[in-house]
Amino acid sequence: MNKEFQLTLDDVGSNGNQNIETLFALANGFLGVRASLPIAEEGCNAGSFVNGFYETSDITYGENAYGYAKQHQTMVKLFDFRTIELKINDCDKFTLSSRQMNLDMGKGVLQEKYVYTTSLNQEVQIEIESFASHKNRSVYAQKWRIMPLNFSGTIGVNKQAVHIQPNKVREDDPRKKESSAALQIDEEKVQTKNSGQILYYRFDDYQSEKLVEIGEEISFVQCYEMSKTPLSSIKIDYEVMKEAQQTIFQDFWSISDIELEGNVQLQKGIRFNLFHLFSSAGRDGKTNFSAKGLTGEGYEGHYFWDTEMYLLPFFIFTQPEIAKSLLQYRRNILPKAKERASELGYKGALFTWRTINGEETSAYYPAGTAQLHINADIAYAFELYEKVTGDTKFLSSAKDVLYETARFWLDYGFYSKRGFELHEVTGPDEYTALVNNNYYTNQMAKNNLYYAVKLANQYQEYVEEAVDWKKAADAMFVGYDEEKKLTKQDDSFLEKEKWHFEQTPKEKYPLLLHYHPMKIYKYQVLKQADVLLAHMLFPRGVEQEKRDFDYYEPLTTHDSSLSKAIYGVVASRIGYEKKAYDFFKESAIMDLEDTHENANHGIHAANMGGCWLGLIYGFAGLRVEGEEIVFHNHLPKEFTSLKFRYLHKGNVQEVVLTQDEKTNGDFGSS
Structure with a gap:
C-alpha cells in the first residue's frame, strides 16, 4: 500500500489530544477504542465502546405530555485499554517529548511511538502496535515495546484495563451527553444497572519490574476480549489475527477503494472516510x-x-x-x-x-x-x-x-x-x-x-x-x-x-x-x-x-x-x-x-x-x-x-x- 493509505499526525489539522483520539480510533463494528495517550494527561478522553451496549435513565420533563419519549439510552463508555503505569528508578512523573502515529488504513493497524522524559532527563521510548480485530470482533489487541534511550535502571510496568468512572461534568450542547456509567463489575462480566445488559470480558494484564540496559527492551502482547455472550477458552494468537486483519482490509479495499488523481490531501481524506465507515458499521443485524x-x-x-x-x-x-x-x-x-x-x-x-x-x-x-x-x-x-x-x-x-x-x-x-x-x-x-x-x-x-x-x-x-x-x-x-x-x-x-x-x-x-x-x-x-x-x-x-x-x-x-x-x-x-x-x-x-x-x-x-x-x-x-x-x-x-x-x-x-x-x-x- 502506498503512502496515501497511511494517516499520520502531519495529516491532521488540529493536534488536540481529543481530536487525535477520535481520528486514530480503531473499531470493528462491535467494539471501538479511542487512541488516547499511553500516559494520561489532562484533557485526554480515553474510552472504549461496544456497539449497542447502553444504559438507560429516565428523561425528566418540567412539563410532560402524552407520548413523549420516556428514557435516555446512552452508549456506555467502558474501559481504558490504553493507559500504562510506568515507573523509572522510582520516578513516576513524565513529560511527553515526542509523538509519532501512523494509522495504516490499508491493513487496519495503528502504529505509535512516544518518547517520555523524567524530571532527571531520563528518556524512555514506548512503541505500540494495535488493531481492533475484524476476524474476531470481540478482540482488541496490542503489542508493546518499552526501551530506555539514555539510561540503565529499573523499569516498572503495570498495564491493566481500568473501568472509566462516570464524569459529572456536563456541557450545554444537545449533541453531547455523559456516556460513562456506574457498572456492576465482577471477574467475568459487567452489567448495567438499569437496562440489565451483560457484557462478558477477559483481559490480559501485565506487570513487571526489570533492570534494563540502554537499548534493551521490555515487550509484551495484550489481547482484550469483550462479548455479549460467554467467551470461549481458545487462546488468541496475535500474529495470526494480525495477518487475518490485513487480508480482510485488502479484500475491503479491492472493492471499495476510490482513486482520485489531482489532490493528494483529498485522496487521503477519501480513504480516511471509507476506513471509518468500514470500521464502525454493525454486522450482527442487532x-x-x-x-x-x-x-x-x-x-x-x-x-x-x-x-x-x-x-x-x-x-x-x-x-x-x-x-x-x-x-x-x-x-x-x-x-x-x-x-x-x-x-x-x-x-x-x-x-x-x-x-x-x-x-x-x-x-x-x-x-x-x-x-x-x-x-x-x-x-x-x-x-x-x-x-x-x-x-x-x-x-x-x-x-x-x-x-x-x-x-x-x-x-x-x-x-x-x-x-x-x-x-x-x-x-x-x-x-x-x-x-x-x-x-x-x-x-x-x-x-x-x-x-x-x-x-x-x-x-x-x-x-x-x-x-x-x-x-x-x-x-x-x-x-x-x-x-x-x-x-x-x-x-x-x-x-x-x-x-x-x-x-x-x-x-x-x-x-x-x-x-x-x-x-x-x-x-x-x-x-x-x-x-x-x-x-x-x-x-x-x-x-x-x-x-x-x-x-x-x-x-x-x-x-x-x-x-x-x-x-x-x-x-x-x-x-x-x-x-x-x-x-x-x-x-x-x-x-x-x-x-x-x-x-x-x-x-x-x-x-x-x-x-x-x-x-x-x-x-x-x-x-x-x-x-x-x-x-x-x-x-x-x-x-x-x-x-x-x-x-x-x-x-x-x-x-x-x-x-x-x-x-x-x-x-x-x-
Missing part, C-alpha cells in the same frame, strides 16, 4: 451505525436516518453484506416501531427518530418524532438494496417493513381538495419544524407507498390495501410556487421573512446553540439540505434544480455536517462545477481539519458517507434507472481522473472517468 461510529460519545451512540440516506448507498454498492445487516436491524426493531405508531394513535409502524433499542429517546419531539420521513428513508434504503443487489430473498423476509410504513402514511395523511396531504411534520431541515407538506417528506412517502404497492402485487398479498396505498401516492400533494417557479419546501416557508444573515456574527453559529427555536422557526433559514436532498434522489430537471439551488443554498447555514455533501451532488448535476468541488473538498476533510470544531466527540459518519455520494452520485453522476446503473461524467477540472469499483447484482464493475472523456450524455454500466 446493531446499526451510530452517528459518531464507535469513536466517541457524541449523540450518545444513537442511530439516526443517517444510516439509510448517507451511509447505506456506499455499503449497498460496495459491501452489500454489511448493508443487509444494517437493514436487518430495522427489520428486527419493527415491533418497536409498531408499538410507537400505536402509542401515537396511528396504524402501521413509525420508526423512532433516535434510538438504540428501537424506542424513541428524542426528548424534543418537534425536531425528533415529527421527522416522520424516517419511515420513508428506511423504505427507500430497502428498495435501493433490492435494485442494486437483486437480493429478493432478503426482501421477501423483510417486506413487512414496507407494508407497515405504508399503513402509517395512509392513516397519518388525509385527502383535501389539493390531494393527499401530510401535516405537522418536520423535514430534514431542523430549523423549520412542524409544517404542512414538507416537500422531501411527501416525495419520500410517495415513493414508500409505491414500493409497498409493488411488493404487494409481486407477492399477491394485501392487494386490497395496496389499491388504497396507490391512490394516496397518486394523489400526494407537492407544493410549487408558479410565480417564483420554485419548489416549495413546505406550505409556509416561502411566506416567511428571510433570516438576517448580515446581522449574524460568526460566533453565533451554529444557530441552535445561540437562538431559541421560536426565533429560528419563524424565518427562512435552513440547517441543511431539504428540497435539494429530494432532488438528489428524485431529479426534477436541470433548470428547476438550478432555480431551487440558487434560492435555497444561500439560506442554508450548513450547521449540520449532513448538508454540504448533498449540495455538492446537486451542484455537480446542474453544472456548478466550482461549487461542487468546494462542497466536496469540505466534506472530504471535515474531520481531518476539524472544520465543525467538534471532532473530539467522534467522527461525522454521515458526512463520510456523503463524501462517497459526492464522488459517485455527484462527480460520476450515478443513477439507478430500472435494471441499469447509469453514469454521467461531471469530474471537476481540479481532478484528472476518478476510478472506482462497485457491485451490481454480484458482479464487480469498474468505472474510470477522465477529463478527456467528458461527455454531454449518459453512459451505462450494468
Whole structure:
C-alpha cells in the first residue's frame, strides 16, 4: 500500500489530544477504542465502546405530555485499554517529548511511538502496535515495546484495563451527553444497572519490574476480549489475527477503494472516510451505525436516518453484506416501531427518530418524532438494496417493513381538495419544524407507498390495501410556487421573512446553540439540505434544480455536517462545477481539519458517507434507472481522473472517468 493509505499526525489539522483520539480510533463494528495517550494527561478522553451496549435513565420533563419519549439510552463508555503505569528508578512523573502515529488504513493497524522524559532527563521510548480485530470482533489487541534511550535502571510496568468512572461534568450542547456509567463489575462480566445488559470480558494484564540496559527492551502482547455472550477458552494468537486483519482490509479495499488523481490531501481524506465507515458499521443485524461510529460519545451512540440516506448507498454498492445487516436491524426493531405508531394513535409502524433499542429517546419531539420521513428513508434504503443487489430473498423476509410504513402514511395523511396531504411534520431541515407538506417528506412517502404497492402485487398479498396505498401516492400533494417557479419546501416557508444573515456574527453559529427555536422557526433559514436532498434522489430537471439551488443554498447555514455533501451532488448535476468541488473538498476533510470544531466527540459518519455520494452520485453522476446503473461524467477540472469499483447484482464493475472523456450524455454500466 502506498503512502496515501497511511494517516499520520502531519495529516491532521488540529493536534488536540481529543481530536487525535477520535481520528486514530480503531473499531470493528462491535467494539471501538479511542487512541488516547499511553500516559494520561489532562484533557485526554480515553474510552472504549461496544456497539449497542447502553444504559438507560429516565428523561425528566418540567412539563410532560402524552407520548413523549420516556428514557435516555446512552452508549456506555467502558474501559481504558490504553493507559500504562510506568515507573523509572522510582520516578513516576513524565513529560511527553515526542509523538509519532501512523494509522495504516490499508491493513487496519495503528502504529505509535512516544518518547517520555523524567524530571532527571531520563528518556524512555514506548512503541505500540494495535488493531481492533475484524476476524474476531470481540478482540482488541496490542503489542508493546518499552526501551530506555539514555539510561540503565529499573523499569516498572503495570498495564491493566481500568473501568472509566462516570464524569459529572456536563456541557450545554444537545449533541453531547455523559456516556460513562456506574457498572456492576465482577471477574467475568459487567452489567448495567438499569437496562440489565451483560457484557462478558477477559483481559490480559501485565506487570513487571526489570533492570534494563540502554537499548534493551521490555515487550509484551495484550489481547482484550469483550462479548455479549460467554467467551470461549481458545487462546488468541496475535500474529495470526494480525495477518487475518490485513487480508480482510485488502479484500475491503479491492472493492471499495476510490482513486482520485489531482489532490493528494483529498485522496487521503477519501480513504480516511471509507476506513471509518468500514470500521464502525454493525454486522450482527442487532446493531446499526451510530452517528459518531464507535469513536466517541457524541449523540450518545444513537442511530439516526443517517444510516439509510448517507451511509447505506456506499455499503449497498460496495459491501452489500454489511448493508443487509444494517437493514436487518430495522427489520428486527419493527415491533418497536409498531408499538410507537400505536402509542401515537396511528396504524402501521413509525420508526423512532433516535434510538438504540428501537424506542424513541428524542426528548424534543418537534425536531425528533415529527421527522416522520424516517419511515420513508428506511423504505427507500430497502428498495435501493433490492435494485442494486437483486437480493429478493432478503426482501421477501423483510417486506413487512414496507407494508407497515405504508399503513402509517395512509392513516397519518388525509385527502383535501389539493390531494393527499401530510401535516405537522418536520423535514430534514431542523430549523423549520412542524409544517404542512414538507416537500422531501411527501416525495419520500410517495415513493414508500409505491414500493409497498409493488411488493404487494409481486407477492399477491394485501392487494386490497395496496389499491388504497396507490391512490394516496397518486394523489400526494407537492407544493410549487408558479410565480417564483420554485419548489416549495413546505406550505409556509416561502411566506416567511428571510433570516438576517448580515446581522449574524460568526460566533453565533451554529444557530441552535445561540437562538431559541421560536426565533429560528419563524424565518427562512435552513440547517441543511431539504428540497435539494429530494432532488438528489428524485431529479426534477436541470433548470428547476438550478432555480431551487440558487434560492435555497444561500439560506442554508450548513450547521449540520449532513448538508454540504448533498449540495455538492446537486451542484455537480446542474453544472456548478466550482461549487461542487468546494462542497466536496469540505466534506472530504471535515474531520481531518476539524472544520465543525467538534471532532473530539467522534467522527461525522454521515458526512463520510456523503463524501462517497459526492464522488459517485455527484462527480460520476450515478443513477439507478430500472435494471441499469447509469453514469454521467461531471469530474471537476481540479481532478484528472476518478476510478472506482462497485457491485451490481454480484458482479464487480469498474468505472474510470477522465477529463478527456467528458461527455454531454449518459453512459451505462450494468
